[in-house]
Amino acid sequence: MATIQVSNVTFAYDGSYDNVFENISFQLDTGWKLGFTGRNGRGKTTFLNLLLGKYKYEGQIKADVSFEYFPYVVQHPEYLTMDVIEEIYPDAVQWQINREFQLLQLSEDVLYRPFHTLSNGEQTKVLLAALFLKENSFLLIDEPTNHLDINARAQVSEYLHNKQGYILVSHDRSFLDSCVDHILSINKTNIEIQKGNFSDWWLNKERQDQYERNENERLKKDIKRLAEASKRTSNWSDEVEKTKNGVRNSGSKVDKGYIGHKSAKMMKRSKSLEQRQFEALEERTGLLKNVETADKLKIAQVPYHKQQLVALDHISIQYDEQAVCSDISFTIEKGDRISLTGANGSGKSSLIKLILGEDIPYDGQLYIGSQLNISYVSQDTSDLQGNLTDYAKAHDIDESLFKAILRKLDFSRVQFEKDMASYSGGQKKKVLIAKSLSEQVHLHIWDEPLNFIDVISRMQIEELLLEYEPTILFVEHDREFCNRIATKAVQL
Template identity: 30%
Template structure:
């Protein structure tokens, strides 16, 4: 279905992909993993025809294979409505019908023209596919929970989860045989996550997916392809994500054992060579020219020791030497001791929230107390982000009260990372949030995986994962004691997610976060704030 041969790609002098080869068979479900910035999105964009490789090739079988591509964080046209988007996804049937009539008329006059016949057949095939898409649209929209949306609804009014589901609907309407999915689970609620998992598992489509959702990868992936950030090469592992972790741990343990055995043998050989050279020298110094036989033997032994020493040096410099396994560079988040707040951190009293005159949720009553870590959950579009924005002060209260307790210093991370100004570089952005000089700021950002030159990269050129890490760094530097986090794990790679979870466990303040990562909720949440049927229900973990 898809064969990739020796694909390589660099940006300037920086290699991203090096000699990548793999194949995808019909119906196969493959996950592509690796740290942020290692080239996962670049590989998908090349396969989707949106970028060109420097060398190598890839082939689809058949050549006209229907491929659906879901890019990461793709945006909509500002003036588009729901009906506009679905109409485009279904295809321009009237325009295709006119083309078919035109080719049919030409074929009447030139029935033996094989080129015209091919064009006619291609347009006819497109019409059949688009007609099928139009007929299946209601069922696809219903399965994704979008059937109730009015056609004139501006796409800018959709929640993050609804936007992701709409993009998925647009792809499914093209009836693809191969899906290239870049972070498809971002912003999806639990119900939609389960739907997507089940759909992919039972679909005959082949799938190449980039995802940092561990439960999703365990449920869907049959093979894991790991992109190495250092060598820029690809390695395949059979099984799901948990199987991959087990295999990686076994590999590391085996390499570490081999490395230790090797180093022990190198030390033994060096000691043996040194002892032999010392004995030879001792013999030579303790004998006289009248004892030539003994001296010849000593020189022969010394020569053999020198030969062994050169052989050992060649081995140490060769590719045969086993390197010590290196742990990947991970975020070193360290929340400074936050100042204590009052016992009641966030108080909701008969609260109504929404936009202008549109009430989304009403009569909300809840209290979040110091030290609690609450996960705010509920279906896409139910008002989770609106509640966070209201609590953070960026949206006005429509009715009732929403207030912060004594000595509460809130820090808010938005879902779309809109708090970042694309006109500044990473260093300037951080310094606007933290009272640190350039040297200390660069040292701080280094903990968040920004190397020496990365700090001068404009925000608009950073990857989504880099932007997430920059936002986290700014929040930590401000010394907040109440974190309002809207999907904070989106775009973080898997090692960084684990590090972020551990940092939250160590955080001494209070947390309210919208999150759909099931592993994350199980590990760190002390309670759930669940929005269900317009009501806010607190569930203690």
Template identity: 45%
Template sequence: MGTIQIENVSFKYDQMVDNLFSALNLKIDESWKLGLIGRNGRGKTTLMKMLLGQLQYQGQIVSNLNFYYYPQTVVDKDVPTVEVVKNLAHLEDYDLWKIEIELEKLQVDADVLQQEFSTLSPGERTKVLLAILFIDESGFQLIDEPTNHLDIEGRKIVSDYLKSKKGFIVISHDKSFLNPVIDHVISIDRSDVVVYKGNFDTWQEQKERQDQSELAEKEQLKKDINRLHETAVKRENWSRQTESHKNRKHYTEKVHLDKGFIGTKAAKMMKKAKTAEHRVNSAIDEKKTLLKNIEIEAPIELNYEKLSHPDVFVQVENLTLQHKNIVTPTVDFKVKRDQVVSLIGPNGIGKTTIFKQILGLSQPFEQTGRIHVSNNLKISYLRQDNELQGTIRQLAEQKQIEPELIFSNLRKLGFERALFEQPIEQMSQGQRRKVALAVSLSEEANLYFWDEPLNYLDVITRQQIIEAIKKQHPTMLLIDHDQDLIDSVSSKRIELHK
């Protein structure tokens, strides 16, 4: 029987000060169905890349298994899917039946093989790439977050599919997806990597028990951290209020004060507040290292500017969009002030396309029906894809947001300060998502368009977002496949059917 033995492995990326893994020892059996879990940036993807032999590490990994990684890189997407399959799976024409069998299990019509890969919906792409991974029955699959972009039904299908396989590691932050699939858990905690026998629930029970006993010992420490968090949040609110006063036009007009003067004074006070905030954050970090594996995060807040009118922010009347053979279902809805309206529907039905059309972004779609968006709204758009580039400071400048505000939001999302100045392209998927989210949280807005905000995010961050929306109830159009989010925050659901 095959095993993977990880012996005394240490690794860090060049720019890093501390090791990501130090003297790691793990023994994994080839028959296990492993869930690899841990907060964003802990090294889950890195661990897979080490198994694939793509990174240089100290120590050794002993295994005679063939590893396959999802998601594979598709270099040329503008070719029929069958070419992508042949290329990635090294298949000849006479062996194509193998992919057809896997596709059938994933409930994908074999016709997609003739369709250009770039025109497949994200859910279809996921399933095709997964099918490729399982053609070699003797392989050991390393599956990195398959559920992003999958709708609820797709998640169930992939979950059932994986249940029928064995010998793989799957990374996911989706508990209901993982639970039926896995029989072992590798958890990358703050200071250890631990293997548990059981599924996500069993892991959670054990982890809670451990946390409780650690907390009982360190109750005072937790209180200190919470108190520090509160101080940090107060300061943060204060400096934001000062900043928004500075920007408010009537402030200078009515009082006849020199805006420049107020600006300088506020800037000085703000700088002081920032230094203090920095100190508080360092103190929090320091205390957290004493709480070995327990995760605590502060609540987050949207920079939401609540308006008292108009009543209707967005009105969409009998809207249909068409391009070539793609036609979106007709939708008809209003987004009223302080409503969270969720667009629900399967992969590929056109939710993002509708979003973009309402936002007036250029698209090749022909429109029938009417869209009316109220004038002078500040809109914050969180895109579905993780395509940000450059540094956080550059992004802040483009968006004209105080970089410190973005940093402060990132801290609350559990993002390590050491990464603030790093190029976004070098960050983990979840860290990139957090940057995009922190920008949206930081910019002043009356209306939010959030397209799958929870993709790539770890469990704790998801909860923070749900809590923030519940508390502030901003005016928002929302797309997501996370049932928990939709159920907790929606004032209204618009269901899209084929």
């Protein structure tokens, strides 16, 4: 297999005074199924763009292969799907397309429908099929699971499991585990590669982090003990030295040679202790550089005066005489954490809009508690722009709490000064979640909140929801998250 050699690469965006990468070096095998992980804003998509030659950088990237990036930009979504595939790969052969469609569990009739009429899941599968038609390229697959429901994720995961020669950016732990054999991780101070799936990498990371914490505590104690011993020995040496010009009680003169030798010996021991202390300090500076901070989050949710907040009784929704969902009944009570599940297009977002009070045509009975305050996290982050201070004022939330939550979600203080429009997809989602956690509300409704959000932040959010037990209705396709968080599941 060919290799990709990255040597001493340094990169910063124009006008930025902080480097995204600094002197990074590693080697990749083009036969690997490589999972690419790291906290939001660390530069995963940037690195893929460096491979694609989109930016100038210092250092060298040598590769004996061409690169293809997913997702493709579809120039003409109104075209038939077959024509969209041919635009991406003009040499596509029908039997090859049919083979990839079969592996992705796509029906052949999709080829003869306008691309824009396909569901998000179908569009993703079509573009992946087009990607893997290019068999002699190394594939850069950036967040393919966003907006895929759980069943579609399982199908795409199985598809990728049987392929090779790609870098896959994803924050879905179950998804990564099932389809990668190496992990490329962007840490706080370096980039490293390990063999195995995500769970293997995470277990190794936890062990290494715990070892470094233990070593750090041991060295702290050693440094303190050595400093005290060095000080005592130095004091003794000074006291002995003072006796050189003295007279013994017997009246005889002191042995200056002996005392000088004893003083020098103590001083030498003191210097030795100082050197050991310095070495311990040096060793300690090499620790904890890649230990991720994941402080506990807090939530501002307030209790509601009734047990029941929302009730849906035989609700049906239709647009232009076409049913979206029908005969849906469930209640939201204090402390419920409800996972709203179902295939794309089954009506999840429509039900959420109905509960939020939007003008949605429906049949059945809907009860919304009086003076019920709801916080909503949307799938869409495209309207985020401007600075965080103005954003907090516009939404009447505590700016200090809002920014404190973002700091715990790995925002640097430099990010606070930037325009939100320049944030990564994951950072924008964190802004919406931090806003929601800062609001004084009775119910949280989150629609696919984890899209683009890194694994460590997902774990922080999980721990928050388990500790504070807020009332929440959410749509999320991360199987691990749903299994840990949901107290109820509503299947559409």
